[in-house]
Amino acid sequence: MREVAFIKRNKNKWLSFEEAIGGKVNTNPDDLAGLYIQLINDLSFSRTYYPKSKTTVYLNHLAATAYQKIYTTTRTDKSQIKFFFQYEVPTIIREHKKYLVFAFAIFFISVSLGVLSAIYDDAFVRLILGDDYVEMTLKNIANGDAVAVYKSGSNWGSFIGITMNNLKVGLYCFILGVTGGLGTVYIALQNGIMLGAFQTFFGQHDVFWESVRGIWIHGAMEIFAIVIEVMAGLILGASILFPGTYTRLESFKKGMKTGIKIWLSTLPFTFAAGFLEGFVTRYSNVMPNFMSVGIILITLGLISWYYLMYPFQQTISAEEL
DSSP: OOHHHHHHHHHHHHHHHHHHHTTSSOOOHHHHHHHHHHHHHHHHHHHHHOTTSHHHHHHHHHHHHHHHHHHHHOOSHHHHHHHIIIIIHHHHHHHTHHHHHHHHHHHHHHHHHHHHHHHHOTTHHHHHHOHHHHHHHHHHHHTTOTTGGGGSSOHHHHHHHHHHHHHHHHHHHHHGGGGTTHHHHHHHHHHHHHHHHHHHHHHHTTOHHHHHHHHHHHHHHHHHHHHHHHHHHHHHHHHHHOOTTSOHHHHHHHHHHHHHHHHHHHHHHHHHHHHHHHHTGGGTTTSOHHHHHHHHHHHHHHHHIIIIIHHHHTOOOGGGO
């Protein structure tokens, strides 16, 4: 679409939106949030096809003003949290979907490397997981409980310790994006290779299914959240390396703000994973298969829907405006 046609098609809508956020027209906050989604789609389209145009500058300013207006209008914490998870995060995910693809690609490549290395090098698993952990797990397997390690400690102690560790890993994935994304990629490779070697180790000792039905009760959300946090780190890294039409400092600030929002969106899933690991995983070997599999499918389905489906269900193409 030519820029002139794009402006002509949407000009009246943008002017009406200006009036709404300027207070000239009374608009319900929820309606304003819906209009904001349309504006973000217009901005995304304009950035793609007219990156250096005055239209893009105008829409960027209008979107920033609208954002502040919405947050001013929705004063309660409950409304702000609802807006954040219902509109803002899905919009960010949609706008930065290529980094989501990159994050998953890095994850699958690193897991594959871990699997192949464990298969072709008998010493690799000990190198990655450590001799103490391997020996302990071999004893657990011999005693008929491959995932007995998750039963150690108290419920609350395990929950707190595990959650703090997962928060640390997630924060590293994001904040190391300041290295131009290299630190983020390193953490992603480290965790992916470890996961691949870990699961291969259980498979080599004929307890793969026992490990899956136990570990992935909490692992579905835990690992998926790490991938999303890697996405946040990649966005931060790209903001430094590829500032586009912004100054490098402005681009970095924008990337930092976007990355923080993505990282914050993973926190409920990280806490949920820690809770499951502390209170549920320890009973995986005594619960029926349908229950453990059901928990895995529900947790994986929930986080997959939120990050992979919901953001794109809200998409409004420029041709529909």
